[in-house]
Amino acid sequence: MKRLQLFNFIEDKLSYLAYRIEMRGGLNILDLNLHSENFYLHFLNLLFNWNLENINIVDVNSAGIDLIDAKNKIIIQVSATATKQKIESALSKELSTYNDYNFKFISISKDAKKLRTQTFSNPHNLTFLPAKDDILDISSLLSTISSMKIDQIEKIYDFLKNELKSEPDPEKIESNLTTIIKILSKEDWSNGMMAIETIPFDPEVKISYNQLERAKVLIDDYKVHFHRIGKIYSDFDKQGVNKSISILNGIRTEYLRLGEKINPDDRFFSIIDRVIQKIRKSANYTDIPDEELTLCVQIIIVDAFIRCKIFKNPSGGIHVDP
Secondary structure (H helix, E strand, O other): OHHHHHHHHHHHHHHHHHHHHHHHHHOOOOHHHHHHHHHHHHHHHHHHOOOOEEHHHHOOOOOOOOEEEOOOOEEEEEEOOOOHHHHHHHHOOOOHHHOOOEEEEEEOOOOOHHHHHOOOOOOOOOEOOOOOOOEEOHHHHHHHHHOOOHHHHHHHHHHHHHHHOOOOOHHHHHHHHHHHHHHHHOOOOOOOOOOOOOOOOOHHHHHHHOOOOHHHHHHHHHHHHHHHHHHHHHHHHHOOOOOHHHHHHHHHHHHHHHOOOOOHHHHHHHHHHHHHHHHHOOOOOOOOOHHHHHHHHHHHHHHHHHOOOOOOOOOOOOOOOO
């Protein structure tokens, strides 16, 4: 179904952007936060047919707000911090010039659902209805998009495809996956062999059981490649290479080395980063675009998740946690 395909792409791109903003923010790397102001300016204009501008163009001394639509009388704060204090801090600024404007807050990395149930100090009596549509986050934006007409969704898809880059076509994915698995098959993973998990389970149940939230986006999108990866592994093993189990157990080892001190989502994405680093350091690695390499490794890690080489199987049997 075309609608589902477009929506899945949009969800993936917005969720991954939110994840990167969150992770880089934790490292005090704030370049994406700054670029996100202009990204959301154009995105919200497209989504709601607004006429937002960057407030720094209109009023360089304005504090507490980032975007303004003078025609529709809307002011917006864009933030990676989603707290009551953050919103009240913005509302407490000198905003008397905008006392007939509608104030909106958009959280670009965190869920803001709980904020919609709270009341806020609003000294300038701006129009601000948290329980309605004045606190936005990725989930609420996706909810809006899901109910739009297909031609509107296509415009959003095209915008995100240009802004955040698009995936390679399926044939290129197939070729790159084969190349990357071939590279991995020649690596010394230095760990014992273990049979591939065969106990059936529902991936959605396993996602919930392991408390994966951000990773769920990738797993849901890339689990469809399970049989494709299986065929590539099978082809290698038929040639006598017999490296598929070695690769899967190598991924398992990276998972175990991370330990349980970090939360499940960070653990999932850290495995991806470690395998990417291992590939780049390989003597037989042929350079491919970063986006394509990341995509292929994400597919391989999701496949390892489906085969129960990483994270616990809720159905019991073999699992990898100590």
